[in-house]
Amino acid sequence: MLRATTAILFALATTAQAQDAPIIQDAEFYILMAQHAAQWAEDDAAVDAKLSEFQDANAGKPPNIINILIDDMGYGDMGIPELNAVRGYSTPNINAFSDEAMRMARMYTEPSCTPTRVAMMTGRLPVRMGMGDTAVDIAGFGLPAGEVTLPEVLSEAGYATIHVGKWHMGDIAEAMPQNQGFDWAAFPVHQQGQLTIFNDDAIEEQVAVGMDDFDPRFSLDMFFRPDASAMVTGLEASRGELAREVHMEPGERWNTAKYDAMNQRYQDQALEKLGELAAGEQPFFLQYWPLLPLHNTRTGRDGFKSPNGGLYVDKMQQLDAWLGDLFAEMETLGVADNTIVVLMGDNGHFTKYSPQSGFTPMVFRGGKGDTTEGGIRVDAFVRWPNMIEADGIVNDIVHVSDMYTTLARFAGADDYIPRDRLVDGVDQSALLLEGETKGRRDSLIVYSINSPQAVIKEHLKLEVPKPGENPIGANFYDIFRDTHELYPVSTEIGAWGGQEFVRILGRHMMRKKVFPDTEPARGVPYDGIENLRPETQAAVDAFLLKQEAVVAPYPDGLGPLGKLKLKKTMEADK
Amino acid sequence: MLRATTAILFALATTAQAQDAPIIQDAEFYILMAQHAAQWAEDDAAVDAKLSEFQDANAGKPPNIINILIDDMGYGDMGIPELNAVRGYSTPNINAFSDEAMRMARMYTEPSCTPTRVAMMTGRLPVRMGMGDTAVDIAGFGLPAGEVTLPEVLSEAGYATIHVGKWHMGDIAEAMPQNQGFDWAAFPVHQQGQLTIFNDDAIEEQVAVGMDDFDPRFSLDMFFRPDASAMVTGLEASRGELAREVHMEPGERWNTAKYDAMNQRYQDQALEKLGELAAGEQPFFLQYWPLLPLHNTRTGRDGFKSPNGGLYVDKMQQLDAWLGDLFAEMETLGVADNTIVVLMGDNGHFTKYSPQSGFTPMVFRGGKGDTTEGGIRVDAFVRWPNMIEADGIVNDIVHVSDMYTTLARFAGADDYIPRDRLVDGVDQSALLLEGETKGRRDSLIVYSINSPQAVIKEHLKLEVPKPGENPIGANFYDIFRDTHELYPVSTEIGAWGGQEFVRILGRHMMRKKVFPDTEPARGVPYDGIENLRPETQAAVDAFLLKQEAVVAPYPDGLGPLGKLKLKKTMEADK
Incomplete structure (x- = not known):
């Protein structure tokens, strides 16, 4: 069997060893370090003392950590009541949370779901392991086991780790959260494209033209x-074990009611797991990534929830209520003060569904998939009572990969960050604990998949x-003065800036000769799931047949799966 | 003399008589009134009780009223620290003020300086008296004496009235503030085009190409x-008296230093007059319209004031400090609690000077001169301690003309609003005192000069x-879901909405047959100024010569001023 021949070959990543060697960073970091080493040492001492x-x-x-993406x-769209008004909706719980948190006003993500999540989990630019792309259906690739994730x-360092909600870093076993550092996880193996666009109700409502017409x-x-119902939906799994699809029987169709139930389930599980973790002895890392x-x-x-009335906006109010419940539960459980809460977006609006979604670009231009600020700037908050200034704003550049390094440091786990590879995430502890202008990054290479599109x-x-x-x-562009990147200022700064910026990119590319980009992990989709439905197995077979096509013709014209299909077709034609 | 033949013919407007007849409004008002008369009566009773x-x-x-535009x-750009951060600057005093005030999140102005100011002063759409255009140099027209302004x-009703700062409603005597209801006024007769773009420093810095090259x-x-130095600059005048140009001697050149001094003077005068007014017996209306x-x-x-560093942005921080001084002085004088403060913008960004200004459109699309939301939506606040909810937001539609009617009502002066003409401003007292959803307008005709461009x-x-x-x-466009007006939703609402919206416009146009639009007042520029400099007189003569040209040729080829110019040219050639 083909599945057998490509059986699971990964092992839990265990390369992380406590060590004193410095983290290996990209070129620009060392240019700043050369200029600020003394100040950074002083700031680090202050950070260590506070920790x-x-x-x-x-x-x-x-501290415990709750990570909400x-x-x-x-x-x-989050934390600014005045802009809630401009949109015609309100998120009172998130706004109240933002009053207790530090806003990272220049948080940059990657331009899409998968790469942002990869950067946060690995501390590395997704291009480094070929994870810049965002798959929407069965794809047979994912985050390599060799990456050392934040939960790992x-x-x-002794943390209990739980993941609930969207994951979206691959449909092969080694890419799944239970094999990437989490003690337990509940997650849909794909994303909302499957769950809300390919499904039967959405096809009936003409959300996606071309699905069934x-x-x-x-x-x-x-x-x-793609058939949403044939693809694997929600999985649950414990560390290193086989995953199990839940709440989906053979022959059952996926629809909106099942999506709503899945969302409610993740909310319930987040609260339930929070209770278990809070009752435990270990510090905990609870990752809740809502759909x-x-x-x-x-x-x-059942009626409009906001004057805006957009499909996403109304659900944002639902999510706001749920997050309010989560924050309230933290109080009830007595973990509000010893838990860091990160709350942020993963990329800009999905403008393909504007304006029926209710969301369109506002402060910046562009959305998901774009490398304008509208694609990669997000609302981002960190709350840590008595440690991080409440209702503060820091305007230093931060990249989502920095959260990896920074949270590891807050957890006293930075020694376990690997020293055998380049890590893009820089330690922003001083920025969050000591305040604005203490950031350790003043630049960023903005990628779209594997192609650098911008230098900031x-x-x-x-x-x-x-x-x-x-x-x-x-x-x-001057992005303070021109948030929509509409008025190039080449005449003013192009003459000296153009070449200097290209040199920044040049150093980044040169350093790749020392630390080359690698490929994502590839394998049989859904490997490591113990209860595949027959229609799912058929979809996997179809995927593998298509893979065979790129190496066709076999000596006798068809590969093993092609022959199987041919046999079935001929039988059906009888 | 031509100037003598067109001598001042206006009288102070005295049409306002206390009366019980209802204010005459535009058609849509009556459609809403027919549906909500009972509720409005109830709300009015609550407003009256509070007043x-x-x-x-x-x-x-x-209450006293301070009106800052x-x-x-x-x-x-005002009152939202998070967006200050996006821009790279801060306005802490305005932000603190906004925490004490009600934000009118859907305040609409006209798309440019003059029409917005006219709408605020007259309570009427500027098109009704031909004041939709914005003149930048000597123009010989202005706000007619027959308009009944808010200060009138x-x-x-017994108020003392002072105006300090930008006026920009005409360069003829009857249009000036001392002839439009103010006891005293200090103001530049033109606007910042003259003062900051035509001036010698700006020409040297190539701010305006084509001025001197x-x-x-x-x-x-x-x-x-136009020569900024020949045009009249700052005037001061008492009610009904001749105006006097100040701080500009014959032969003197206008420049940045003089502009800076003028701004400082207006700030000083605003504070000084506030002191005088606060010490007086009358309730007061102080209008401070900064340049x-x-x-x-x-x-x-002298150095950067903000990370943004834009020319306007740095000056915004200066203005913020000044407004902070004004608010502090209100406390010192003991008038903070019995004074309504209105603070708002007059239209969107002047995008011609982006990004060197430091400001570009952000939340909405377009700027000054545009009828997209970016041209006509502004930050707008009203503070009235213990009367209007602090740190509140109302999302009902408000037009700048509504401030006329509303402030008159707050002052107990609404009986003096004229009943012989159509007034566009509706009374928004209930909205401000009773809260969101109590607004009395759900639509607006958006004009560009004299042409309707949009219906909201x-x-x-x-x-x-x-x-x-x-x-x-x-x-x-759905402006909640699509703040930048980029995604037309015609397929969704065009089929029923298009015709219905055109009917709104149709009713507005039909009502003009009952209350027709009139022309602006026209006259000799700078009439009513007692100390015109010789170069100014020459500029007026040139203006009048150009006016003669449109009726040329006279029987003998040249009009009186043409002959004068010819004589001077021939003498100079000798």
Whole structure:
């Protein structure tokens, strides 16, 4: 069997060893370090003092961490009541939370779900392991086992780790959360494209044109359109064990009601697991990555929740209520003060569903998939009572990968960050604990999948020239003065800036010769799931047949799966 | 003399008589009134009770009013620290003020300085008296004496009235503030185009291309380019008296230093007059319309005031400090609690000076001159301690003309609003005192000069079809879901909405047959100024010569001024 021949070959990543060697970073870090080493040492001492003070007051334990990542939210949609009004909706619980938290006003993510999540989990640019792309159906690739994830780092330091909700880093076993550092996880193996767009209600409502409205007599390829119901839906799994699909029986169809139930289940599980973790002895890392606000159907809608009335916006109010419940539960359980809460968006709006979603770009231009600020700037907050300034704002550049390094440091787990590879995430502890201007990054390379699209340094942003274009003519933007990147200022700064910015990119590319990019892990989709439904197995077979096609023809014209399909077709034709 | 033949013919407007007849409004008002008369009566009773309660506690006097209008600010630039951070600057005093005030989140202005100011002063759409246009140099027209302004209404009710700062409603005597209801006024007769763009420093810095860089041998028309130094600059005047130009001697050149001094003077005068008014017996109306943040030169710049560093943005921080001083002085003088403070922008950003200004559109699309939301939505606050909810937000539609009617009501002066003409401003007292959803307007006709460009109702906005276009194909926008008006939703609402919106516009136009639009007042520029400099007189003569040209030729080829010019030219050639 083909599945057998490509059987699970990964092992739990165990490369992390406590060590004193410095973390290996990208080139620009060392340029800043050369200029600020003395100040950084001083700031680090202050950070260390605060961290051990906290630990002393917390029965010797490092802080718990709750990490909430919200899908496809544009900048300004969370924590600013005035902009809630502009949109015609309100998120009172998130706004109240933001009053207790530090806003990282220049948090940059990657331009889409998968790469942002990969950067947060690995502390590395997704391009480094080929994870810049975002798959929407069965794809047979994912996050390599060799990556050392944040939950793996925290596990080494004694944390209990739980993941609930969206994961979206691959449909092969080694990429799944139970094999990437989590003690337990509940998650849909794909994302909301499957769950809200390919599903039967959404097709009926014409959310996605082309799913079911082509004359079937002309459909030669029965494997062309994904079927949400055949794809694996929600999984649950314990560390290193086989995963199990839940709440989906053979032959059952996926629809809006099941999506709503899944969301409610994740909310319930987040609260339930919080209770268990709070009752335990270990410090904990609870990752709750909701699927809402993404929601694409009117089916089952019971009235408007906001003057805006958009499908995503109304669900954002639902999510706000749920997060309010979570924050209240933290109080009830007595863990509000010794738990760091990270709350942020993963990338800009999904503008394909504007304006029926209710969300469109507002403060910045562009959305998900774009490398303008609207694609990669998100609302981002960290709350840590008495440690991080409440209702504060820091305007230093932060990249989502920095959260990996920074949270590891807060957890006293930074020694477990691997020293055998380049880590992009820089330690922003001093920024969060000591305040604005203490950031350790003033630049960023912005990728779209595997192609650098922009270089940001300070308030300036260069659109990377296309091959053959002279950098002196490239578009520069001042993103303080021109949040929508509409007025290039080349005449003012292009003359000196263009070449300097290209040098930043050049150093980044040169360093890849020392630490080359690698490929994502590839394998049989859904490997490691113990209860595949027959229709799911058929979909996997179709996927593998398509893979065979790229190496066809076999000596006798068809590969093993092609022959199987041919046999079935001939039987059906009888 | 031509000037003598067109001598001042106006009288102070005295049409306002206390009366019980209802204010005459536009058509849509009556449609809403028919549906909500009972509720409105109830709300009015609650408003009346609160207003008399206030007056009883305030020694029988109505509240003082300070009316601050800031030039060319985009939505979100005031009162939102998170967006300050996005821009890289901060306005802590305005932000603190906004925490004490009610934000009118859907305040609409007109798309430019003059029409917005006219709407606020008259309570009427500027198109009704031909004041939709914005003049930048000598123009010989202005606000007619027959308009009954807010300060005239308040004067009738016993208020002391002072205006300091930008006025910009005409360069003829009857249009000036001392002839439009103010006891005293200090103001530049033109605007910042003259003061910051035409001036010698700005020309040197190439702020305005074309001012002084054309080979003079080919300049046949010496009157083509405006000369900031020849135009009248700052005036001061008492009610009904001749105005006097101040701080400008014959032959003196206008420059950045003089502009800076003028701004400082207005700030000082605002504080000084506040002191005098606070010491008086009358309730007062102090109007302070700063020229800042507009500032176009680097001359005299003493370091950066913000990470943004834009010329307007740095001056916005200056203005913020000044407003902080004003608010503090109110406390010192003991008038903070019995004074209504209105603070708002007059229209969107002046995008012609992006990004060197430091400001560009952010939350909405477009700027000054545009009828997209970016041109006509502004930050707007009203503070009235213990009367209007602090740190509140109301999301009902408000038009700047509504402030006329509303402030008159708060002052107990609404009986002096004229009943012989259509007033566009509706009374929003209930909205401000009783809260969100109590607004009395759900629609607005958006004009550009004299042409309707858009119709807004609820959250929907129709781009008015061009002549010959079928409304069924016109662009509709949902401005909650699509703040940048980029995604027309015609397919969703065009089929029923297009015609309905055109009917709103139709009713507005039909009502003009009953209350027709009139012309602005026209006259000799600078009439009523007692100390015109010789170069100013020459500029007026040139203006009048150009006016003669449109009725040329006279029987003998030249009019009186043409002959004068010819004589002077021939003498100079000798």
